[in-house]
Amino acid sequence: MPALTESNAQKRPADVMADVMEKPPPRSSSTPITPSINPYNAPKTKSAVITSSKTQNAVVFTPELLRVYYDRLFPYEMMYDWLSYGVTKDFFCRREWSFTIQPTPEDEIYIRYQSFKDLPEFKSAVIKRQPNKIDIGAVFTHQPKDHNNLSKEVFHTEERELVFDIDLTDYDGVRTCCSGANICNKCWKYMNMAIKVMDEGLKTDFGFNNMVWFYSGRRGVHCWVCDESARTLSNDARAAVATYFELPLENEEKSLDLTSNLHPMLARSLSVLEPMFLSDIVGDNGMGILTNQEQWVKLLKTLPEEARKAGIAAEMDKEWSKRDISPEEKWKMLKGRIEKETKKEGVKKQRKFKGDENERLEMWPIETVFRHTYPRLDINVSKMQNHLLKSPFCVHPKTGRVCIPMDVKKIDSFDPFNVPTLPQIVSELESYAKENGEAKNVPDWQKTSLKESMQFFLKTFLNPMKNEQRKMRMEEKAKEEAFTGDF
Numbered sequence: 001m002p003a004l005t006e007s008n009a010q011k012r013p014a015d016v017m018a019d020v021m022e023k024p025p026p027r028s029s030s031t032p033i034t035p036s037i038n039p040y041n042a043p044k045t046k047s048a049v050i051t052s053s054k055t056q057n058a059v060v061f062t063p064e065l066l067r068v069y070y071d072r073l074f075p076y077e078m079m080y081d082w083l084s085y086g087v088t089k090d091f092f093c094r095r096e097w098s099f100t101i102q103p104t105p106e107d108e109i110y111i112r113y114q115s116f117k118d119l120p121e122f123k124s125a126v127i128k129r130q131p132n133k134i135d136i137g138a139v140f141t142h143q144p145k146d147h148n149n150l151s152k153e154v155f156h157t158e159e160r161e162l163v164f165d166i167d168l169t170d171y172d173g174v175r176t177c178c179s180g181a182n183i184c185n186k187c188w189k190y191m192n193m194a195i196k197v198m199d200e201g202l203k204t205d206f207g208f209n210n211m212v213w214f215y216s217g218r219r220g221v222h223c224w225v226c227d228e229s230a231r232t233l234s235n236d237a238r239a240a241v242a243t244y245f246e247l248p249l250e251n252e253e254k255s256l257d258l259t260s261n262l263h264p265m266l267a268r269s270l271s272v273l274e275p276m277f278l279s280d281i282v283g284d285n286g287m288g289i290l291t292n293q294e295q296w297v298k299l300l301k302t303l304p305e306e307a308r309k310a311g312i313a314a315e316m317d318k319e320w321s322k323r324d325i326s327p328e329e330k331w332k333m334l335k336g337r338i339e340k341e342t343k344k345e346g347v348k349k350q351r352k353f354k355g356d357e358n359e360r361l362e363m364w365p366i367e368t369v370f371r372h373t374y375p376r377l378d379i380n381v382s383k384m385q386n387h388l389l390k391s392p393f394c395v396h397p398k399t400g401r402v403c404i405p406m407d408v409k410k411i412d413s414f415d416p417f418n419v420p421t422l423p424q425i426v427s428e429l430e431s432y433a434k435e436n437g438e439a440k441n442v443p444d445w446q447k448t449s450l451k452e453s454m455q456f457f458l459k460t461f462l463n464p465m466k467n468e469q470r471k472m473r474m475e476e477k478a479k480e481e482a483f484t485g486d487f
């Protein structure tokens, strides 16, 4: 039972509101908590209509549309099923939820440490508060809503999915098309690259099995690793997993210090990323880093000093300026030239590279591929059990797009601009009703373009995970019965 301290037990309702803050926390930070407005006054007026930069002046998010979404489309049952992990008693109620609500257009209030005893309580809280954003936190030792009455020794995190957050803003150093919150189909390719590398790594190198990727609704993706072995990882172990995937890409001056004896994970990643570097980065359909002289000169300047002394940069620049060569061909030429230099074959004017210098030049093409394609993780999100992450199936208030699951097998055809929007799915509901009547026996999500996403989520993630849990429970039970002789 929660240990009530005398002072906490005396708290007035106003003090219990101490988990409210006016602005959502910055990314990658633990949340400071300050008292603010009482969020339990049901919001009457909410944010003005927000427009997305892509669909200019289009209404993408209104309180009325959001109400329909929470009344009829948000998958409460699936979320409850997922986050209960087959444990029917005393588990879901210990999960922390956070709501960002907007009682007036000027106010944004962030409420932490919400918890709900069961599915009906969860559903009615969401419908009552109409959060602009829902975040999911850890499972604690006690119900988070009681945390004010509990000491830190008693109230702490117990488990949490291992999560990864990848955001296009972290690619601003290499993006040439957009910056900040803006995205386009060219830079979205970075997300495909990141997902392919991370998904394979988490499965092959760590043996995780129950994983699901979500579009974050605007400019990134989230991965939820839900195996029990992942959920129970300590903060140190989480940091170790996240660091395993990390390359120091944020500092453009800093060498990645790759050696020709490449780590197997990096070697595997390279085999995925180099073809994508050629198809999605070097040319005009991508970042165009080898399309015109201004761009290729920039790239050639990153060659190690010794290579430039050997005249490789000047030689390539001259060659590429002379005739029309495709960006892919330019890359092959440059790589071939470096290979000759480092292997000292067929180079008229041989230079003596020694040790590190030779290796640095040899590794430059690989380092360049990684610099332009390798995942850039916000690892602080992954490191702490206590870090919150936006709930899947939320609607992003700036774009109106639903945070839908992504099929890794079909990741190349995922288009963030085709993700269902709030106005779209609400109008699909209306059209369905006009054509087919209300059809109460058909779940509302099946009447909209969310159907494919929800079915994918059920078929490839939730149902297989539930089957695995069922099997494990049966095995445990059989073991127990064998042990007690209770056949």
Ligand SMILES: [Zn+2]
Pocket (backbone or CB within 6 Å): 175, 177, 178, 182, 183, 184, 185, 186, 187, 188
């Ligand atoms: Zn872009």
